[in-house]
Amino acid sequence: MEEIQVEPPKATEVRVKMLGSSVCHTDISSLKGFPHNQFPLALGHEGIGVIESVGDEVTNLKEGDFILPTYIGECGECENCVSEKTNLCLTHPVRLTGLMPDNTSRLSVRGQPLYHVLSCATWSEYVVVDINYLVKVDPTIDLAYASFISCGFSTGYGASWKEADIQRGSTVAVFGLGAVGLGAISGAKMMGASQIIGVDKNVMKKEKGEAFGMTHFIHSNVPDKSASDLVKEFTGRGVDYCIECTGVAPLLTESLEATKVGTGKAISVGIGVELVVPFGLLGILFGRTLKGSVLGGIKTKTDIATIVNKCQKEEFPLHELHTHEVPFVDIGKAFELLKEPDCVKVVIKM
Structure with missing residues (x-):
């Protein structure tokens, strides 16, 4: 724990008192230099908070509003936003510098600027966020659930809903049954997939997958057999769609190989932390499609509201994600809890 300084918000920014946060593996990757290697580093990008003060030019938000920080904006006017083909706004892009849009920081420690992982640092009592990188939410939402929706669960859900655009009656494999993978299973169920196969080396994730709509489970820790081999043995020809949620480099090729020749989509x-990964050319040469995705193709202003509404109606068993909890003062324990085989998400109580 460190005592830090948090400046007042500038013109188009708000200062937020964090109410709750959670741990995402991207926070862990950031300690190893992804998405940037700027230090000292303030961690955290999932969470929910209440606006404490607003900048001079902020008109659509006020003190007391509950918000989710996001790491993608949505201007609604740029070429990408208008096209409806992607969620990657050109005006408010993913920030990989660890700084605010004006390339400065509102956080400092002992006189030295603090960087953050993406658009802010939610593992802090107070944060400053540019208004283009946050979403207002209903204050009655469960704080833990809101934290999950701000990144992890929504990323997987969107991958099935927005990116794969899964067709009703199709078959789906999901590699990795953490919060992102469970979101992908939930999205595949919503889209009407007939067969949803969860693939994980941890057998304890089987029960979690079934709670979100998984129809079959494959234990991938089998000697001399790849994940794609196991999927094809089970299905015969592979699946229509595969959602790769682990970030483990070799599984990029495996996710393609697990899909059907000619029409499969991964x-x-x-x-992960490997920005250059080995890739099997034959996997894509035989007519399959590989698509990269950030935040599962979810548009922050448009689509997160839909997911929040579904959350409020309890259409997802988000309580199944809430496996561990630590008070903010004991945040160091969160890293150890992530190693537990039954851990899905660690909630940080601010």
Whole structure:
């Protein structure tokens, strides 16, 4: 724990008192230099908070509003936003510098600027966020659930809903049954997939997958057999769609190989630390499609509201994600809890 300084918000920014946060594996990857290697680093990008103060030019938000920080904006006017083909806004892009849009930081420690993982640092009592990188939500939402929706669960859900655009009656494999993978299973169920296969080396994830709509489970820790081999043995010809949620480099090729020749589609949403990965050319040469995805193709202003509404109606068993909890002062324990085989999400109580 460190005592830090948090500046007032500038013109188009708000200062937020964090109410709750959670741990995402991207936070862990950031310690190893992804998405940037700027230090000292303030961690956290999932969470929910309440606006404490607003900048001079902020008109659509006020003190007391509950918000989710996001790491993609949505201007609604740029070429990408208008096209409806992608969620990657050109005006408010993913920030990989660890700084605010003006390339400065509102956080400092002992006189030195603090960087953050993406658009802010939610593992702090107070954060400053540019208004283009947050979404207002209903204050009655469960704080833990809101934190899951701000990144992990929504990424997987969107991968099935927005990126894969899964067709009713089709078959789907999901590699990795963490929060992102369970979101992908939930999205595949919503889209009407007839067979949803969860693939994980941890057999304890089988029960979690079934709670979200998984129809079959494949234990991938089998000697001399790849994940794609196991999927094809089970299905015969592979699946229509595969959502890769682990970020483990070799599984990028495996996700393609697990799909059907000629028509298969794989969506890559997992984030590891290897930015250059080995890739099997034959996997894609035989007519399959590989698509990368950030935040599962979810548009922050448009689509997160839909997911929040479904959350409020309890259409997802998000309580199944809430496996561990730590008070903010004991945040160091969160890293150890992630190693537990039954851990899905660690909630940080601010």
